[in-house]
Amino acid sequence: MTSLRRTPPASSTGNMSHKNYDSDTLSERGGNDYVRQKRRRQSDEDIIMLSNKIDQYFSELKQQNAELRDSLQFMSDKYDTTLNMISKMEEKRLEDKKQIAKLEERLEFMIASIEIRNIPSSSKENKKKETKEDICELVQGFAKTLSVSLNESDIKDVYRVTTNKETIKPIIIELNRPRKPVYVSEVLTSRTQKIYHMARQFVKDYNYSYCWTSRGTIYIRKTEGEQAIRIESEEDLNKLKLKQ
Structure with a gap:
């Protein structure tokens, strides 16, 4: 007869250990x-x-x-x-x-040239064609009347010009260039002349570049391109001094 061997039951301790391992692994x-x-x-x-x-x-x-x-x-x-x-x-x-x-x-021409009007031609009196010498004598006589010294050597050229409106042709006198410079300025009242003198002194003292008059009014300007300043009284100059 074949002998049968009984397998012992699994230990409860081993099962518990296995369960604990699974639990730890999951955790x-x-x-x-x-x-x-x-x-x-x-x-x-x-x-x-x-x-x-x-x-x-x-x-x-x-x-x-x-x-x-x-x-x-x-x-x-x-x-x-x-x-x-x-x-x-x-x-x-x-x-x-x-x-x-x-x-x-134009200014050079104006300085060196003079125009005289309403002087009749000498040819009407002498009944001959008026020459340059005749015109020169007329001009010298006119200058003498005005107490102005005008020698023939001062005259470079003299002639009459034709106009449409005037029956008496104006006389043009071209003068030799003067040795000294000629200055042309406006005729100002005594009050304006005084203020103009003060304005020119102000321009020198405060380094302004321009001072001039136009139609009796005084103007100054600091530099080229700046707006002109109108000077009407000494008070205007005093105000400008305070701003310096």
């Missing part, structure tokens, strides 16, 4: 999952924070670029405006230069 796995989830959440939060910072940085950078672009555009517009102003000023300077040349030429 450890749960703890690891929690840590991983926590780290994952922390990593996500860090990524979001970093992304926000990057967005903020680029937003500020865009704003700075926009401001820089606006500044560059402003400077470009100002540069174009300045070039335009310089171009216009240069054109104005050339026009003024031409005008000054014309005025100097």
